[in-house]
Every structure is written in C-alpha cells, then in structure tokens.
Amino acid sequence: MxxxxxxxxxxxxxxxxxxxxxxxxxxxxxxxxVLTLASKYPGKVIEKYINEGDVVNPGDTLMKLDFPEVEAKLSQAEGAVSAAKAQYEMALKGATSDELAQVSAKLDAVTEQYHFAQKSFDRIDAMHKDSLVSDQKYDEVSMKLQSAKSQYEGVLAKYNQVKTGVRNEKIRMALGTYEQAKGALMEANVAYDERYIIAPQKMTIETITLKEGELALPGYGLFTGYDxxxxxxxxxxxxxxxxxxxxxxxxxxxxxxxxxxxxxxxxxxxxxxxxxxxxxxxxxxxxxxxxxxxxxxxxxxxxxxxxxxxxxxxxx
The missing domain is CATH 2.40.30.170 (Efflux pump adaptor protein, beta barrel domain)
Structure with missing residues (x-):
C-alpha cells in the first residue's frame, strides 16, 4: 500500500x-x-473607384458622391459674390456722369417748385393778414410750401452726396459685405470638394459599406481599412x-x-x-x-x- x-x-x-x-x-x-473614412455631408454614391482588398496611396480617389444641396448653396454664394462686388465697385468709384446729370435735373425741378410755392405763400400770407383769404386757404398753401421745401432739401442732399462721392463708411460697409460673400463662397467650394472621398495615407481597403445609388449620411463610415x-x-x-x-x-x-x-x-x-x-x-x-x-x-x-x-x- x-x-x-x-x-x-x-x-x-x-x-x-x-x-x-x-x-x-x-x-x-x-x-x-484601423482607419474609417466617412462623408461630412449627406449625398448619394455616384461611383466607387476601388474594391475590397485593394491597397491605396495618399491622394487616391476612392468614391464620388452627389451633393445637390451643396451645389445649390454654391450657386447662391456665387450670385451673392457678384452682387456684393458690384456694390463695392460702385461705392468705390462713385456716381457716373449720367447719374449726376439725372440728380441735377431733378434738383432743378424741385427748386422751381419750391420757389413757386414760396411766392404763392408770400402772396397768400399778405392777403391773409388783410383778411382777404380764409384760414383754410392759408393752411393749404402753407402745407404745399412745407412739402416743396422737404422735397428740395432731400434732392439737394442727394445731389451733394453724388457730387462729392460716397462716404468712407459706406465704402467700408460695401467692402465688408463683399468679403463676407467671398467667405461664404469659399465655404461652399470646400463643401463641394468633399464629394470626393480621398485616401489620407497608404492603407488597405477591408470593407466598403455602401454601393452605387445608396445614400451616405454625415459621419457614416464608407470605408474601413488598415494603415x-x-x-x-x-x-x-x-x-x-x-x-x-x-x-x-x-x-x-x-x-x-x-x-x-x-x-x-x-x-x-x-x-x-x-x-x-x-x-x-x-x-x-x-x-x-x-x-x-x-x-x-x-x-x-x-x-x-x-x-x-x-x-x-x-x-x-
């Protein structure tokens, strides 16, 4: 044992x-x-240029997306830049000779109206003092004089502005609007360039999650691979x-x-x-x-x- x-x-x-x-x-x-490539904006897959198992280099185009909303914003931004640029150039150069002639002619017209209204008021004022016209008639002529005076002063101010040029404040304001429009256009162009999915570095493509015609949502992984x-x-x-x-x-x-x-x-x-x-x-x-x-x-x-x-x- x-x-x-x-x-x-x-x-x-x-x-x-x-x-x-x-x-x-x-x-x-x-x-x-592990690397995951995604889209920043929603779009439909138009075409893919690589397959699973491929090895890609930095800068290679992997996929193309369609961004209808981004394209619409790009067109709006281009129109805004054109309008803002025209406003800035007009403010910078000042009024043209035709614009000055139009304002000058309008000033002559309102000046004649103002002088006529002043003469009419002087006559009615003298007659009113002698009690030859009623108070109603006197008030009507006085109101016409004030209206003619307001029109004259407004057109005169416009004439002086056109003749002396645009104020520096308005030029800076027009320039600011122009720069803002260019910034919006630049942002729209950057977004539009995102329709191409680009390889950031040398990597293998292990999985492709979407096919042509499918919708890619922002942040959704389109490709997964190894660095x-x-x-x-x-x-x-x-x-x-x-x-x-x-x-x-x-x-x-x-x-x-x-x-x-x-x-x-x-x-x-x-x-x-x-x-x-x-x-x-x-x-x-x-x-x-x-x-x-x-x-x-x-x-x-x-x-x-x-x-x-x-x-x-x-x-x-």
Whole structure:
C-alpha cells in the first residue's frame, strides 16, 4: 500500500512540473491602426473607384458622391459674390456722369417748385393778414410750401452726396459685405470638394459599406481599412519573463505561416489589466500574475507591409 502511494505522488509531481515549463518562444500578432473614412455631408454614391482588398496611396480617389444641396448653396454664394462686388465697385468709384446729370435735373425741378410755392405763400400770407383769404386757404398753401421745401432739401442732399462721392463708411460697409460673400463662397467650394472621398495615407481597403445609388449620411463610415505605415508586432509575457526583454533592443520575429523572418525594435513595455488582452494561444499564467505587453516596430516597414493584419507571429 505504501509503494502505491509513493508511485502516485511521484507521477503527480512529474505531471505538475511539466505544466509550468516555460518555452523560449512567445506567440503574438501583427497589428495595425484601423482607419474609417466617412462623408461630412449627406449625398448619394455616384461611383466607387476601388474594391475590397485593394491597397491605396495618399491622394487616391476612392468614391464620388452627389451633393445637390451643396451645389445649390454654391450657386447662391456665387450670385451673392457678384452682387456684393458690384456694390463695392460702385461705392468705390462713385456716381457716373449720367447719374449726376439725372440728380441735377431733378434738383432743378424741385427748386422751381419750391420757389413757386414760396411766392404763392408770400402772396397768400399778405392777403391773409388783410383778411382777404380764409384760414383754410392759408393752411393749404402753407402745407404745399412745407412739402416743396422737404422735397428740395432731400434732392439737394442727394445731389451733394453724388457730387462729392460716397462716404468712407459706406465704402467700408460695401467692402465688408463683399468679403463676407467671398467667405461664404469659399465655404461652399470646400463643401463641394468633399464629394470626393480621398485616401489620407497608404492603407488597405477591408470593407466598403455602401454601393452605387445608396445614400451616405454625415459621419457614416464608407470605408474601413488598415494603415500600412502603422504595422507593429504585439506580444504578451508574464512577470517571470519580462526580465528577458529590454526597450531599444532588436529581436527576431518569425511568421510561421509565411516562412519569413523580421527584425523588430522593442519600443514599449506596459502592464495589461485584463487577461482578455493576452495574445498567446496556450496561456499558462497563474492567477494574480502580472501580464505585460511588448510592442515592437519592424525595422523594414516595406517588408512588414506584406503581412496580413492579426496574423500570428513568434518572438524568438
């Protein structure tokens, strides 16, 4: 009975020791930053120029949208600029010779009317003092005189304004209106240029959410992809293994499914708070053991762009 007990104890000890054996290699993943491209304004998809799986470069046109409302605002802004520009130029140059002649002729006419009304009032005033006309007649002639005087003074002020030119305040006001209209036109042109969805940087196109004829809403993601210039390798290790890694050191990373090797520089080590962030496929970490993330940047970015996102790699 004692021999059987000793045999079981030895087997249990041997089995337990095999479970905590630490391997030399660490499993990890290839990671990239995710990019989502969206439209700023509502519009209908007219045409798309790329397909899922394509690699695009900065400045490539990915899709064209139709913005009817933006086009209407653009036409309104162009009309407002033309009108404001004409007003500013007219204020800057002043009245033309034809306008001055028209105002001068009108001034002559109201001047004659005013003089005639003044003479009529003088005669009626003298007769009224001698009680030869009624108060009603006197009031009527007096009212006509005041009306003729008001017309004369108004036209005279207009004549002086046209002859001496526009005041500086009105010129600045016209200039302000013109500048405001140009700003609205610039804003409309910027919005109109947004009908083209442009690639901001080199990236892969993973998903295209809309087809031709469908409506794109503001902020709705049209394309999702990976930034190829952001490739890095991500590994997780325990606190027992962290002593083997130093920031700034260069390590060899192997891609077992593509039979390629890469050199990467360790740029960051940070502690992870969740076991869900562990990358290894066969975790053997003890409860309460601290877990750390290793982030390595490939030394050859162009070569690493050949790797697929989230593919498994091994740190040797």
């Amino acid at each position: 004692k021999k059987e007990f000793h045999l079981i104890a030895i087997l249990l000890f041997a089995f337990g020791c095999s479970e905590v054996t630490i391997t030399d290699n660490v499993n990890g993943k290839v990671k990239r930053d 190829l210039n952001s490739t890095f390798f991500r590994f997780t290790v325990t606190e027992k293994e962290i002593k083997n890694y130093k920031k700034g050191a260069i390590y060899t990373i192997e891609s077992p499914f593509t039979d390629t090797e890469y050199q990467g520089t360790l740029i960051a080590i940070k502690q992870l708070n969740s076991y869900a962030d562990i990358t290894t496929a066969f975790p053997d970490y003890e409860l309460g053991e601290a877990i750390y993330e290793l982030k390595l940047i490939p030394n050859d970015i162009a070569k690493s762009n050949e790797l697929y996102a989230n593919i498994s790699v091994v740190l040797r």
